[in-house]
Amino acid sequence: MEEGRLCQWSVCRSLLAIVQWWGFNVTVIIINKWIFQVPFSLKFCLSIFTLPKLDFKFPLSVSCVHFITSSFGAYMVIKVLKLKPLIVVDPEDRWKRIFPMSFVFCVNIVLGNVSLRYIPVSFMQTIKSFTPATTVILQWLVWRKYFDWRIWASLIPIVGGILLTSITELSFNMFGFCAALFGCLATSTKTILAESLLHGYKFDSINTVYYMAPFATLILGVPAMLLEGNGIMEWFETHPSPWPALIIIFSSGVLAFCLNFSIFYVIHSTTAVTFNVAGNLKVAVAVLISWMIFKNPISSLNAVGCGITLVGCTFYGYVRHLLSQQPPGTPRTPRTPRNRMEQLLPLVNNNDKLDDKI
Template sequence: MEESVIFQWSVFRSLLAILQWWGFNVTVIIMNKWIFQKLDFKFPLSVSCIHFICSSIGAYVVIKVLKLKPLIVVEPEDRWRRIFPMSFVFCINIVLGNVSLRFIPVSFMQTIKSFTPATTVVLQWLVWRKYFDWRIWASLVPIVGGILLTSVTELSFNMFGFCAALFGCLATSTKTILAESLLHGYKFDSINTVYYMAPFATMILGLPAILVEGGGVINWFYTHDSVGSALIIIFSSGVLAFCLNFSIFYVIHSTTAVTFNVAGNLKVAFAVLVSWLIFRNPISAMNAVGCAITLVGCTFYGYVRHLLSQQPPHQELLGRPRLQGIGWNYFRL
């Protein structure tokens, strides 16, 4: 009976973590697009930097001021060896996402982000030499095909935004692997991860933001009509970004990185619908079909991964480990 209650609570906590992540994720995406398109604040590096500054302040307040979470002490060597690489990849991921939002519609960007399972498999195959069941590769076919169809038929296609979103998928895969390694290997909680990660990300992004966009931001201050209300929206997106960063690591800590990626694919349809209702970007019939094929492919991929995870592990010929599904546990330290 007690085990049943614990299991139900675990499932409820995982579901709650996923739902709050969906809410914060879609809200931040819509607000960022609004900032770039409606407020004419076309500076993705600066927006990303504001997000990380707000995350740094938020984590400090939660741990040091409100003392809602105890501080997990990390040796300086481990900060640079473990947290800094994850911060760097996470920073690249956020910047590429904002850059893609600057140039392409939310619906197109979110569809491309569904390419993440494919980049994850390819990354592990090329870099870590992991081997996958043929059904995993087959499940990626509709994902890749749907992305190609969506890209060819996208009415607001922009090559720079498309490439930024595509490379963002690669950064997402790498970031998720590193995040789970840190959380599970070092028993980090989500708020401590943000506490250590966000200052690194701010340090990494601060100088490039000033050098590349500083002049444009100053000019925007002098030319924009309602600077005060615009700044409220921009910094509100930063506060929500802190909540999003917290929820991302909370999802990974409460479930697994695989569930995180699969749940991310399920929110795409909702994000596409909300963005279309707000921005009314043109979507052709074939473009919608391509998006649907991608989502079906992601669902099929999750189903295949689940089937393979139920099989007992066995060794590949020549003694090489065979990776069933995604196999994130291979990266726990």
């Protein structure tokens, strides 16, 4: 009886964790799109609510706001509320190891916000599913690491689905597409750097944000002021209600930090396979809700391409799980790594779980 209740509570906790993760993720994406885009209407219970126009087309500054609020939130969780213990990192390692990752982390977030300005949420989320493929390809090209044939087979539907979605995308924008695609490369580079540079430090998502967000704020602050400072001042002068709009922008940063915390909770409440499947379903939910709100046109072939990509991502996660369950000593690649650095790099990156950040 007691075991049954514990099992039911574990299932309920996992479901609640996944639902809150979906909620924060979709909300952050929709608010960010709202910040960059013209106003839209929400139809609810036979009433139509027209949200105010923000038209804050400054992705560098929005990313900087997210980093500032996330730095403050991580400090509150670790130092004030003491919900998570601080993982101490040597000052020298902070600059040699964390700073390079913070730069790539910063580029990743900025490219994501830039892509949201130019392409629909549905298209951006589909391209983001290309990250497993870019991670494998980078490890193969840079470190000459060879993978099990099943890994390569799982990438075929991912790449094919992305190509089909891109060709049939009715709201295609080359600049937004390139920003999202290079964002995938930045995410893959960040996770590979995390494995090789942070060897010995077992970071969770909160400690990751605690160390990386302040560095990212320093990296992004000066370019944001130089490139977007004049535009923001002009926006202040011309916008009918700038202060309520700024509250919404800072609220998106708070929600972004909550998203990081929810990711940490989901990882510790579910298995790897469940996390992977839930992540792909999350993309489908984000695509559906964004289509319902923004009404961006989606052709039938475009929807098929998105579905093929999600199936490929699920298959990739399943293969990764099977390979991770092999007993020690089981050969995973056709050859032995040539040096110690390669031995630090896993067959498939374990930090994939933490890719979905602010």
